[in-house]
Amino acid sequence: MPISSFYGLQTSLRGLLAQQRSLDVTGHNIANVNTAGYSRQEAALAATPALFLPAGGTLTGSASLGSGVDVTSYRRVRDQFLDLQFRGQASNLGQWSGRADTLQRAEDALAEPGDNGLNTQLGKFWDAWSDLANSPNPNSDPAARQALVERGQAVADTFSQVYDQITTVQQQARAEYDSIVAPAGPGSSGGQIAQIASQIAQLNDTIKRQTASGDSPNDLLDQRDQLLDQLSTFGQISVEKQGSGAVNVSFVDTASAGTTYSVVSDTTATWAGPPAGDAWSPGGRAGGLLEAVRPGGTLDGYLSSLDGVASSLTSAVNGAYGGTFLESSDPAHPAGSLRVTPAIVAAPSTITAGLAGQGANDIALRVSQLRDGATDGAYRTFVTKLGTDVQEANRQVNNAQALTDSVDDRRSSVAGVSLDEEMTNMIKFQRSYQAASRAMSTMDEMLDVLINRTGRVGV
Amino acid sequence: MSTRITSGMTQRNILASLNLVNSRLTTTQERMASLKQINRPSDDPYGTSRAMTLRQNLQATSQYKRNADDAKSWADTTEDALADITDVASRAKVLLTQGGSDGTDATGRGSLADEIDQLIEGVKQSANANYRGSYLFSGSKTTTAPYAMGADDAYKGDDAGLDPAQPGVLREIGPGVTIGVNTVGREVLGNGSGDDGLLATLRKVSADLRSGDSAALRGDDVTKLDANLTKLLEVRSRNGARTNRLEMATERLDQLAGTTTEQLSNVEDADVAQTYIDFSTQQAAYQAALKAGATIVQASLMDFLH
Numbered sequence: 167m168p169i170s171s172f173y174g175l176q177t178s179l180r181g182l183l184a185q186q187r188s189l190d191v192t193g194h195n196i197a198n199v200n201t202a203g204y205s206r207q208e209a210a211l212a213a214t215p216a217l218f219l220p221a222g223g224t225l226t227g228s229a230s231l232g233s234g235v236d237v238t239s240y241r242r243v244r245d246q247f248l249d250l251q252f253r254g255q256a257s258n259l260g261q262w263s264g265r266a267d268t269l270q271r272a273e274d275a276l277a278e279p280g281d282n283g284l285n286t287q288l289g290k291f292w293d294a295w296s297d298l299a300n301s302p303n304p305n306s307d308p309a310a311r312q313a314l315v316e317r318g319q320a321v322a323d324t325f326s327q328v329y330d331q332i333t334t335v336q337q338q339a340r341a342e343y344d345s346i347v348a349p350a351g352p353g354s355s356g357g358q359i360a361q362i363a364s365q366i367a368q369l370n371d372t373i374k375r376q377t378a379s380g381d382s383p384n385d386l387l388d389q390r391d392q393l394l395d396q397l398s399t400f401g402q403i404s405v406e407k408q409g410s411g412a413v414n415v416s417f418v419d420t421a422s423a424g425t426t427y428s429v430v431s432d433t434t435a436t437w438a439g440p441p442a443g444d445a446w447s448p449g450g451r452a453g454g455l456l457e458a459v460r461p462g463g464t465l466d467g468y469l470s471s472l473d474g475v476a477s478s479l480t481s482a483v484n485g486a487y488g489g490t491f492l493e494s495s496d497p498a499h500p501a502g503s504l505r506v507t508p509a510i511v512a513a514p515s516t517i518t519a520g521l522a523g524q525g526a527n528d529i530a531l532r533v534s535q536l537r538d539g540a541t542d543g544a545y546r547t548f549v550t551k552l553g554t555d556v557q558e559a560n561r562q563v564n565n566a567q568a569l570t571d572s573v574d575d576r577r578s579s580v581a582g583v584s585l586d587e588e589m590t591n592m593i594k595f596q597r598s599y600q601a602a603s604r605a606m607s608t609m610d611e612m613l614d615v616l617i618n619r620t621g622r623v624g625v
Numbered sequence: 626m627s628t629r630i631t632s633g634m635t636q637r638n639i640l641a642s643l644n645l646v647n648s649r650l651t652t653t654q655e656r657m658a659s660l661k662q663i664n665r666p667s668d669d670p671y672g673t674s675r676a677m678t679l680r681q682n683l684q685a686t687s688q689y690k691r692n693a694d695d696a697k698s699w700a701d702t703t704e705d706a707l708a709d710i711t712d713v714a715s716r717a718k719v720l721l722t723q724g725g726s727d728g729t730d731a732t733g734r735g736s737l738a739d740e741i742d743q744l745i746e747g748v749k750q751s752a753n754a755n756y757r758g759s760y761l762f763s764g765s766k767t768t769t770a771p772y773a774m775g776a777d778d779a780y781k782g783d784d785a786g787l788d789p790a791q792p793g794v795l796r797e798i799g800p801g802v803t804i805g806v807n808t809v810g811r812e813v814l815g816n817g818s819g820d821d822g823l824l825a826t827l828r829k830v831s832a833d834l835r836s837g838d839s840a841a842l843r844g845d846d847v848t849k850l851d852a853n854l855t856k857l858l859e860v861r862s863r864n865g866a867r868t869n870r871l872e873m874a875t876e877r878l879d880q881l882a883g884t885t886t887e888q889l890s891n892v893e894d895a896d897v898a899q900t901y902i903d904f905s906t907q908q909a910a911y912q913a914a915l916k917a918g919a920t921i922v923q924a925s926l927m928d929f930l931h
Contacts, residue, residue, distance in 0.1 A: 199632055199633070200633075270667075273665055273666055273667055274665070276666065278665075278666055278673060278677065279663060279666075279673050279676040279677055279680065279893060283677075285677045285680060285681060286680065286684070288681075289680065289681050289684035289685070290684070292684075292685070292688070293684065293688045296688045296689075296691075296692055296797055297688075297691075299692070299795070299796070299797060300691075300692060300695045300796065301757065302767075303758055303759050303767050303768055305758070305768055306757060306758020306759060306768070307757065307758060520765065520792070521792075526765035526785060526791075526792060526794070527794065527795060528792045528795070531795055531797055531803060534688075534797060535797065535800070535801060537681070537685055537800070538678070538681050538682070538685060538800070542677075542681060546674045546677050546678065547674075549666050549670075549673060549674065549677065550666070550670045550671065550673060550674045551670075552666055552667075553665070553666025553667045553668075553669075553670030553673050554667075554670040555667075556665075556666065556667035557667040557670060560667060571637070571641060574637070575634055575637075575638070578631050578633050578634045578637075579628050579629045579630070579631065579634060580629070582629070582631030582632070582633045582634055583631055583632060583633070584629055584630065584631040584632060585632050585925060585926070585927070586925065586926040587629070589925075589926040589927060589930060590926065593930070
């Protein structure tokens with residue numbers, strides 16, 4: 167069977183085109199070296215179907231003559247398993263950093279150990295009682311009583327400042343949580359989760375259509391993977407790949423296995439907000455924040471410890487004083503509403519220092535001897551608890567950060583663009599292109615001989 | 626296949642290590658600036674608790690010291706007043722001896738009796754001594770003068786401090802440790818007529834001088850005045866023992882403040898030398914990381930291709 171004279175030209179042309187496409191991909195990779203979430207691509211080359219030569223074409227019978235090369239697809243180099251690992255760690259990191267950020271602010275509110283903390287204020291309060299015991303006489307030394315009232319008010323103010331600041335931290339963390347989980351509604355695009363959900367749904371739609379037409383939308387897949395990475399920092403996600411190219415995404419409840427909350431289903435963003443009454447544990451930053459701010463959560467625990475210290479102080483002082491010196495205007499929040507009884511503030515001279523004559527100071531002594539007792543101890547226990555919690559959260563953040571970085575390294579080891587590698591490829595493809603065109607020139611010279619010089623004898 | 630090292634990885638790793646070294650430097654810098662090892666509870670929760678206890682102890686110690694100083698001043702003023710009273714009683718003894726002598730006539734005794742009457746007023750004045758507005762000898766009724774000037778010799782205070790049922794004027798000089806500082810005037814000066822207190826004795830001496838009762842002047846009166854002098858000595862030595870105890874307590878509290886400050890410093894303060902060494906080491910590490918990073922980031926295959 168005869169083979170076309172121009173066959174070789176066609177083969178070289180395929181080579182030229184394939185190397186050119188590979189160079190294009192290299193250019194695309196280099197251009198995206200700093201694009202977040204970008205996975206390197208490569209042109210998958212394969213030899214084109216050979217020309218089958220039936221019996222008679224060669225001595226041995228039949229044979230195949232290679233016809234060159236073609237680009238079969240543009241592949242995205244990425245390991246989906248590493249994506250899973252990364253998202254698990256990112257969710258863990260989000261959870262601990264949400265917790266650490268919140269608790270650190272509560273810790274700052276205490277101002278311990280230092281001269282402005284409650285510990286020092288309590289010490290000065292006991293000092294003032296001791297001074298009153300030294301100068302129990304209201305006529306000769308009214309300053310001792312005045313100073314005592316002021317010290318008492320300073321203790322009460324410090325209590326309510328710490329209480330208010332922890333409450334503020336609680337509100338701020340709650341606001342951040344809401345800005346993450348709020349569902350989209352009429353006139354609002356919702357929180358971060360809802361916004362990511364709608365972007366994923368749109369990408370799903372485009373990817374689905376391009377996949378159906380046989381295309382591989384690599385860059386859109388990268389964008390979607392990056393959105394999924396972002397989503398995983400807010401909570402633990404589960405991603406189900408559909409045959410159509412779309413993904414279904416949902417949050418997984420870390421506390422109750424099997425419970426999921428749909429975020430994206432096919433081409434629809436289905437995120438409807440968290441279940442009522444904070445009744446979920448999503449993990450991630452949302453979970454970390456929620457754990458701190460939910461009713462009965464960590465911050466509530468701190469507030470009730472502080473309330474306990476304030477109640478203990480009130481009952482110890484009033485018990486030793488034998489009357490009402492300290493009181494809480496709001497029994498539900500003893501620490502937030504602690505104050506020196508208004509009657510005493512109005513007339514400090516009514517403070518009784520002792521039972522018998524005016525020089526007796528047994529009562530003032532009894533109160534000053536409460537120093538370093540149960541109240542101070544309870545407060546120290548509270549500070550130690552908070553300190554330990556923050557220390558633990560910080561340690562976990564460091565661990566999670568190290569693990570996330572390590573998985574991210576492995577991931578970008580596979581999917582990242584290496585400029586050195588691209589430069590090498592560039593030279594490789596450039597040389598291949600030059601060689602293919604040299605092959606074509608050779609064919610041309612051969613045809614030149616055939617067309618222009620053959621049968622020209624005597625012309 | 627060997628691990629591919631991509632441009633993104635290199636950049637991130639360099640940045641991560643720079644951040645790590647930098648955050649260590651910041652922590653060390655904070656320690657250097659505050660000179661404190663513990664700047665917040667999470668730096669060392671247990672150390673924080675200890676630091677808070679020690680701060681409380683330190684504050685308490687300085688308050689106890691202030692209390693002890695106050696008690697000491699009270700005791701010193703009491704001692705001054707008691708010394709005055711002793712002087713007066715000794716003078717009365719001289720006058721009594723003089724009056725008891727047969728060589729002293731009625732006129733002489735009369736003028737001696739006048740002087741005794743003046744001494745009685747002097748005793749009362751000394752007994753009405755006060756410290757920062759509080760009468761020292763009235764028990765717990767520190768706003769009431771223990772004795773009125775003039776003929777009324779009745780004790781106006783109470784027995785707080787003398788009577789175990791009534792707490793006296795106490796000062797707290799240690800955790801749960803109190804010391805009584807007041808002296809009850811009635812114990813020394815008595816409650817006027819009807820007892821053998823100093824005032825009643827002096828009144829009787831004065832009366833005996835006027836009536837010329839030589840037997841009483843030489844006998845009963847001398848015995849009673851001597852008994853009062855002995856009593857005064859007893860009260861003064863009790864007060865002196867109190868002063869000693871307070872001086873010892875102050876000394877002990879000073880020592881305690883010293884040790885507590887040292888302990889607090891051990892728990893809370895940064896070791897300056899160590900911190901500076903850490904700082905230099907970390908600074909060197911930071912510079913090394915910067916240099917390594919700059920070298921790695923700059924090098925590329927492109928430099929060698931044409």
